[in-house]
Amino acid sequence: MQIKNFLTLEDASKDELKEVLDLARTYAAGHTVPALAGRTVCLAFFEASTRTAVSFELAARRAGADVISLSEKGSAIQKGESLIDTVVTLDALGADAVVIRHPSAGAARLAARHANAAIVNAGDGCGQHPTQALLDLHALSTSLGDFDELAGRKVAVVGDVLHSRVARSVIPAFCAAGMEVSLVAPNTLLPREAGAWELPILPSVDDALDWGAEVLYTLRLQKERMTSRSPRVPSVAEYSRYYGVAKRHLKPGVLVMHPGPVNRGVEISGDVVLSDSSLVSDQVASGIAVRSAVLALAVGATEKLAA
Numbered sequence: 001m002q003i004k005n006f007l008t009l010e011d012a013s014k015d016e017l018k019e020v021l022d023l024a025r026t027y028a029a030g031h032t033v034p035a036l037a038g039r040t041v042c043l044a045f046f047e048a049s050t051r052t053a054v055s056f057e058l059a060a061r062r063a064g065a066d067v068i069s070l071s072e073k074g075s076a077i078q079k080g081e082s083l084i085d086t087v088v089t090l091d092a093l094g095a096d097a098v099v100i101r102h103p104s105a106g107a108a109r110l111a112a113r114h115a116n117a118a119i120v121n122a123g124d125g126c127g128q129h130p131t132q133a134l135l136d137l138h139a140l141s142t143s144l145g146d147f148d149e150l151a152g153r154k155v156a157v158v159g160d161v162l163h164s165r166v167a168r169s170v171i172p173a174f175c176a177a178g179m180e181v182s183l184v185a186p187n188t189l190l191p192r193e194a195g196a197w198e199l200p201i202l203p204s205v206d207d208a209l210d211w212g213a214e215v216l217y218t219l220r221l222q223k224e225r226m227t228s229r230s231p232r233v234p235s236v237a238e239y240s241r242y243y244g245v246a247k248r249h250l251k252p253g254v255l256v257m258h259p260g261p262v263n264r265g266v267e268i269s270g271d272v273v274l275s276d277s278s279l280v281s282d283q284v285a286s287g288i289a290v291r292s293a294v295l296a297l298a299v300g301a302t303e304k305l306a307a
């Protein structure tokens with residue numbers, strides 16, 4: 001992982017993941033050193049977001065940064081300004097880090113080629129969502145007690161893998177942490193490259209539990225990325241029967257995760273979200289400490305933490 005630009009977790013090593021999570025732990029423990037004091041973080045969100053946008057803003061503020069927010073509505077992008085020109089402008093205005101969410105895969109990487117500021121990918125189309133995967137590892141390892149507890153555990157990634165940038169980040173992250181990963185999805189919701197991942201593909205949540213899954217990592221059915229001519233699932237009710245996590249799947253020792261936002265009753269039932277087996281709130285809460293750590297690493301401000 002390139003520390004300056006957090007673009008992807010595809011090639012992240014266990015040590016790199018551990019470095020971010022160790023630093024996140026100091027923030028989670030209430031570390032108050034303003035590592036980002038005097039730095040400017042720009043949040044450039046060109047696609048809808050609740051938890052990612054809010055937690056990046058809180059993360060940057062808690063680490064002492066000046067924060068400015070930009071969205072498509074109200075910015076010169078509405079007048080036709082390109083992403084590259086936007087990033088170059090933010091650079092000229094003195095941004096130290098630009099956090100980008102964009103509907104096109106590759107947008108963050110493109111921005112990084114043209115910016116001096118550190119670029120942090122907050123989700124690019126069906127590309128990557130590295131900070132989501134990092135906060136997932138933080139929430140899961142905290143629940144299990146330690147990062148090294150992840151190794152050897154079995155996690156089933158369930159649902160709409162095809163459209164999920166979260167899946168494309170969390171799968172390599174789980175693998176790098178030493179976890180055994182399986183996929184639970186119909187063929188129509190698996191990307192063509194899934195075959196090359198060499199992971200077991202299972203036909204239902206029940207099969208995942210038979211396989212020995214200790215974590216069910218559920219994904220949102222991304223209807224907004226499907227078209228009426230290519231709905232990908234013939235019936236949502238039928239999809240839920242095989243790929244939805246319901247109360248009957250809750251077993252001692254099995255944890256359930258979801259990056260949010262949740263389609264209750266589709267990929268996960270409401271009572272599962274609220275159950276003791278659910279890490280959904282822990283995932284959201286982990287976002288602040290993890291994103292403070294990511295921003296501090298991205299702008300090279302970690303020396304202040306060591307002081």
Ligand code: NCD
Nearest residue numbers: 052123129166220259260261
């Ligand atoms: C995800 C995203 O936007 O990629 N949500 C998030 O950032 N927590 C997942 C999703 O939209 O389903």
